[in-house]
Amino acid sequence: MAAIKQREVDDHITLDDAQVCSVVERLIKQRRDAMAQFESGGRQDLADREKFEVSVLSVYLPKQADAQEIAAAVAQAIADTGAGGPQDMGKVMAVLKAKLSGRADMSAISAQVKAALAR
Numbered sequence: 003m004a005a006i007k008q009r010e011v012d013d014h015i016t017l018d019d020a021q022v023c024s025v026v027e028r029l030i031k032q033r034r035d036a037m038a039q040f041e042s043g044g045r046q047d048l049a050d051r052e053k054f055e056v057s058v059l060s061v062y063l064p065k066q067a068d069a070q071e072i073a074a075a076v077a078q079a080i081a082d083t084g085a086g087g088p089q090d091m092g093k094v095m096a097v098l099k100a101k102l103s104g105r106a107d108m109s110a111i112s113a114q115v116k117a118a119l120a121r
Contacts, residue, residue, distance in 0.1 A: 005025050005028075005029055006022055006025050009021070009025055020103070020104065022062075023062075023063060023064070023103070023104040024103075024104070026059055026062050026063055027063065027104065029059055030056050030059050030060065030063075033052045033053075033055050033056045033059070034052070034056060036048075036052045037049045037052040037053055037056070040052060063104055063105075064104050064105050065105065066105055066106060067102055067105045067106045072102065072106055072110075072111060072114065073114070075098060075101055075102060076094075076098065076111065076114050076115055076118055077118070079094045079097040079098050079101070079115075080094055080115070080118060080119070082097060083097060085119060086119075087119055087120075088116065088119050088120060090119065091112075091115055091116060091119055094115050094119070095108075095111075095112060095115060098111055098115065
């Protein structure tokens with residue numbers, strides 16, 4: 003709640019659902035980054051705490067898309083945009099962001115799009 007209130011105060015706005023989801027996604031990403039650093043530093047106790055916080059924050063996001071749904075969305079976005087290579091990645095990602103934002107890890111989707119366009 004503190005991060006949401008802080009964003010509202012900083013931007014002088016009231017956040018809608020999509021904006022709240024983006025705040026929660028950012029918090030989850032921060033926790034995952036910290037978790038990786040704690041694990042590499044041998045601090046499993048702190049990594050476990052970050053993992054718990056990710057599980058708590060994840061409850062506030064919409065139902066996550068499964069692997070099949072993501073693969074189908076990537077294929078559809080490539081077909082819809084007529085993407086022919088890596089130079090078209092921005093167009094494909096714009097379509098996917100509108101469709102899957104808040105429901106999937108966009109960095110993982112980016113890797114899938116990059117692999118699909120490299121073929």
